[in-house]
Amino acid sequence: MRAIERLSTEISKSGVKKLVIVHGGGSYGHPLAKKYSxxxxxxxxxxxxxxxxxxxxxxxxxxxxxxALLERGVAAAPVSPLSCAVTRRGRLVRLELSPVKRLLELGVVPVLFGDVVMDEELGFTILSGDQLIAALSMELNADRIVLGLDVDGLCDKDPKQHPDAELIEEISPEELERLLPGLGGSGGIDVTGGMRGKMAEMLAPAKRGIPVFLVNAAKPGLVLKALRGESTPGTLIACEGRRSR
Amino acid sequence: MRAIERLSTEISKSGVKKLVIVHGGGSYGHPLAKKYSxxxxxxxxxxxxxxxxxxxxxxxxxxxxxxALLERGVAAAPVSPLSCAVTRRGRLVRLELSPVKRLLELGVVPVLFGDVVMDEELGFTILSGDQLIAALSMELNADRIVLGLDVDGLCDKDPKQHPDAELIEEISPEELERLLPGLGGSGGIDVTGGMRGKMAEMLAPAKRGIPVFLVNAAKPGLVLKALRGESTPGTLIACEGRRSR
Structure with missing residues (x-):
């Protein structure tokens, strides 16, 4: 709860006008999703x-x-993926975004989340917040993606297995693609693919020219800075020409 | 709450396999919708x-x-109109129903509701549960509509203004259309058109051959009977050829 309140304050302070928020399952969704496979x-x-x-x-x-956002003066509205998205073998095939586009036009922040959704072949499955972020950023022609993590950013190899792993400050989508196989997959209760899963989703928007900032959301102030477009410790995934910040 | 629990029990007992539930705003949605116009x-x-x-x-x-439905063994899932519907001047122009169709196939009861939704001309507006019921029943080729009310059914004129008004047990959509102007509109906190609004919405599905049963949901057992297709006091709106029950 404290993290939610702090991040809501940072989002409120950032003053970003057209913002879409996507959150994951955390301790709410993952254990149940795992329990029921x-x-x-x-x-x-x-x-x-x-x-x-x-x-x-x-x-x-x-x-x-x-x-928490409403309390801080940010008009925010829930948008439920189960109500507007359908996947096929886990990949989005339908995503009704007219309501999201119109909420943004009005000045309301749509808040989506990783969710259980209907799947054309599997019956249902889990749609990760990461896949949603990628799809939304491309459909809405986002200026940038700020991806809040509980680590400092992307390392050149899985830091859990390699103590000498080093933080990467900037990387092109092509370089990221080469690194992917060496990144960590799911661990613990995460049902949606860990760092490798996250980075695999971020490739498509990054290749389309949407810069992706990875910041440690557990460290106070970094999400605020990243939203404001200020220089922040973390990782920037961007095409060669767009690597200025 | 007692009414929700009782009606959930009636729905659970009815054993109806493919069911969509739509509820209104009651004391939750209407006062706020009115307060903020x-x-x-x-x-x-x-x-x-x-x-x-x-x-x-x-x-x-x-x-x-x-x-309440889950507690009684009915797998039920929220479907949010704000997330999947858009209106133009208050009339539905987009309604993404793939998730609803697939929930029904799986055996899950989608539970929708009258809601604030995005509107292409007005910015936003209120979509009544009644308009949703009409659209859903036609899109999903429903066998029938059971409309739970807090009165016994439809009267030949507004009973609030005419003490001699009589309950109509059966009526064709064409006859209903002629009665419409004499029915009661919104009163009190209802923002979506009262009995006249409800009946205006029910005309289209009734004309398409979907029988509409009006039952007093405040009287225990009537919704259960109506769902089971048993004879119940109330009003049946149906085309001439389908008026048997």
Whole structure:
């Protein structure tokens, strides 16, 4: 809760006008998604209750964030991926974004989240917040992506396995693509692919020319600076020509 | 709350397989929608907070209903109109229903609601649960509509103004259309048109051959009977050929 309040304050202070927020499952969505094996899709009717419970848990987290923003003067509205997205084998094939576009025009911040969604082949699955961020940034022609993490940024190899791993301050999407196989996958309760999964999703927007800033959201002030476009410690993924900051 | 619990029990007992639930705003949505004049659309930035608060209030009510259903063994999932519908001057022009169709295929009951939604001309407005019911029933080729009310059904004139008004047990859509101007409009906190508004929405599905049952949901057991297709006191709106029950 303290992190939600602090980040809401940073978002409010940043003064960014057209902002879309996407959050993950954290301790709300992941344990339930794992318990009911939701990533793998429909196997038995017992999972259906789990699907509903997982979505409700995500709505609970979403509401905490939306209310924290409202309290700080940011008009923010929940947008539910289960209500507007459909995947096929885990990849987005439908994403109704008219409401999101119109919320932005009005000056309301849409707040989306990783969610259990309907899947054309699997019945249902988990749509990661990272995949959503990539799709939204391209559909909405975003100026940039600020990806808040609980680490300082991207390292040249998995720091959990390699103590000599070094933080990368800037990288092109092509270089990132070459690094991908060496990055860490899911660990613990994360059901959506860890750092390798995140970076794989960020490749497409980065290649389209949307700079991606990775910042440590656990360190106070870094998200605020990144939103303001100020120089921040972290990793910038950007095409050669756009690497100025 | 007692009414939500009782109706959830009736829905659970009915055993209806493919069911979509749509609820209204009640004491949750209507007062806020009225306070911020949301039906009229965007007038000033102060309404944006009201838009967010109204939607959150509807999500609160929606959650009470979904959780009451889950507790009774009905897998039910919230579907948020703000996330999947857009209107133009208050009439639906976009309604993404792929998730609803797939939830039904899986055996999950989608639970929608009257909501504040984005509007192509007004900025935003209120989409009534009644308009949603009509659109959903036609898009999904519903077998029938059960419309739960707090009165016994449709009278030949507004009973609030005419003490001699009589309950109509059966009526064709054409006859209903002729009656419409004499029916009661909005009263009190209802922002979406009262009985006349409801009946105007029900005309289109009824004309397409989808029977509409009006039952008093405040009287225990009537929704259960109507869902089971049993004879119930109330009003049946149906084309001549389909008036058997």
């Amino acid at each position: 939701l990533v793998e899709g429909f196997r038995n009717a017992g999972q259906l209750r789990g699907l509903c419970e997982t979505h409700l848990a995500m709505l609970t987290l979403n509401r905490l964030i939306v209310e | 949301l039906v009229e659309g965007f007038r000033n930035a102060g309404q944006l907070r009201g838009l967010c608060e109204t939607h959150l209030a509807m999500l609160t009510l929606n959650r009470l209903i979904v959780e």
